[in-house]
Amino acid sequence: MSNFIFETTPRVICADGESERLGDLVREFGISRPLLVTDRGIVDTGLLEPILASFRAAGLEVTVFADVLADPPTSCVEAAVALAVASRADGVIGFGGGSSLDVAKLVALLSRSGASLDAVYGVGLAVGPRWPLIQVPTTAGTGSEVTPIAIVTTPSGEKQGVVSRLLYPDVAVLDATLTVGLLPRVTAMTGIDAMVHAIEAYTSRHRKNVVSDTLAMRALRLLSDNIGTVIENGADLTARRAMLQGSMLAGMAFANAPVGAVHALAYPLGGQFHVPHGLSNALMLLPVLEFNLTEADALYRELSDAVRAGERTWHRTASGRAFVDAMATIVGELGLERTLGELGVIEADLPGLAIDAMKGQRLLVNNCRDVNYDQALALYREAL
The missing domain is CATH 1.20.1090.10 (Dehydroquinate synthase-like - alpha domain)
Incomplete structure (x- = not known):
């Protein structure tokens, strides 16, 4: 245990209500066309409205991918990547539970590097560059906002992991107010x-x-x-x-x-x-x-x-x-x-x-x- 390497997300912001100032944080990274990755359940709760309002106030042209599924299948990741490319996104925000954060990691990587998902399964196989990545968890469980791991479900039902230091986000935002409504x-x-x-x-x-x-x-x-x-x-x-x-x-x-x-x-x-x-x-x-x-x-x-x-x-x-x-x-x-x-x-x-x-x-x-x-x-x- 005496010799080790330790890595993590370089910046963590823990503040109640911080998500409502997300637009300003996105601008700090030079992002003008963010892609926000989330799921339909989050949209239905209304949690997204203050975030979208902060983007508008910051003059950002945001695109929302809200079709993340639990245990995200490869088709979900590929659809989100396609939307990021089509919208010319220059930054990605993951907003939701672990599945949304995992998909956001892969979108930030694949939509810029042009690599295929199949090519990056495993440990250390992903190559950059990637777009700036901000993660905002709405559950207290996966810790995906500070890990270099994304888990995907293949068409055969098998879980495959992408593990790469490129998947560490640039910043994680912990806003406890987002978790108050969890069942x-x-x-x-x-x-x-x-x-x-x-x-x-x-x-x-x-x-x-x-x-x-x-x-x-x-x-x-x-x-x-x-x-x-x-x-x-x-x-x-x-x-x-x-x-x-x-x-x-x-x-x-x-x-x-x-x-x-x-x-x-x-x-x-x-x-x-x-x-x-x-x-x-x-x-x-x-x-x-x-x-x-x-x-x-x-x-x-x-x-x-x-x-x-x-x-x-x-x-x-x-x-x-x-x-x-x-x-x-x-x-x-x-x-x-x-x-x-x-x-x-x-x-x-x-x-x-x-x-x-x-x-x-x-x-x-x-x-x-x-x-x-x-x-x-x-x-x-x-x-x-």
């Missing part, structure tokens, strides 16, 4: 996603370092302290702000110390059964924590302080088991489905899920314990 279910799913990012970064086999550890620990404390509050009272702006900050810190952590088996097993659930990413993480978290306990006991013992599992125990005697039990309590209080069976998954589906999970070696190699096909199958069976 409790969405709040829960995105919140647990961020917690998994923190946990897997802290226990990652590769590139774990003192900076990622510090960020992951602080992220987990912010998230675990506030997730119950924001589910019960979505209008609590202090708690919403803490969740956004926790999500961002977890994103910074896992962008440098990458995630492992929870995500590797979660992605096939999204690809095959269209389970929302945060929910699939929630379903696979506890089986994987139990599986990893033999290898990660010491790290879990340290994390137990972040979720207050060792609150009544001197930290040296807190246990990895206490952390797993604390996370089981947190997941149980989210009000989400607890088993794959509740989502229509049956025993006969599990081998196919395990086969797809084993394709995610980019993630599995980071897990603190090796996972083979039989173990992946057993983990899905435990979650059934």
Whole structure:
């Protein structure tokens, strides 16, 4: 852990109401024809109106792509790139959840470099230049505003990732007022996603370092302290702000110390059964924590302080088991489905899920314990 490289988004602005001044920020980057990437749900909430008004006030000619879908398919990315080219966009703003932010990253890259999406799947294969990129999350979960990763669903239903330092945005804007209207279910799913990012970064086999550890620990404390509050009272702006900050810190952590088996097993659930990413993480978290306990006991013992599992125990005697039990309590209080069976998954589906999970070696190699096909199958069976 003594030698490491740490990278992240170079500028973060955290201020309530900052999104309504987005037009001025866009002008700072010399952008005159921004493409704003979002989804229909955001449009329907009315969240976009103050942002568009700020663009108009700044004299900007904005084009909106509002057709982002959850787990964005390649066709969605290609359509957004085509619109960026046709509108002669010279900058991109991602506005929404993780899917919108991921699509915005790829649009900023592909609409300027001219590369095809197929050519950049993988790690470090993307080449520049790209247009200026500003990311504005409206959920507290993915941390995509500070990561160099974009996930796309191929026509076969497989999740493919583009990982490149070119995908780090120029600036991330955290405006807690944008998250106040999130439904409790969405709040829960995105919140647990961020917690998994923190946990897997802290226990990652590769590139774990003192900076990622510090960020992951602080992220987990912010998230675990506030997730119950924001589910019960979505209008609590202090708690919403803490969740956004926790999500961002977890994103910074896992962008440098990458995630492992929870995500590797979660992605096939999204690809095959269209389970929302945060929910699939929630379903696979506890089986994987139990599986990893033999290898990660010491790290879990340290994390137990972040979720207050060792609150009544001197930290040296807190246990990895206490952390797993604390996370089981947190997941149980989210009000989400607890088993794959509740989502229509049956025993006969599990081998196919395990086969797809084993394709995610980019993630599995980071897990603190090796996972083979039989173990992946057993983990899905435990979650059934």
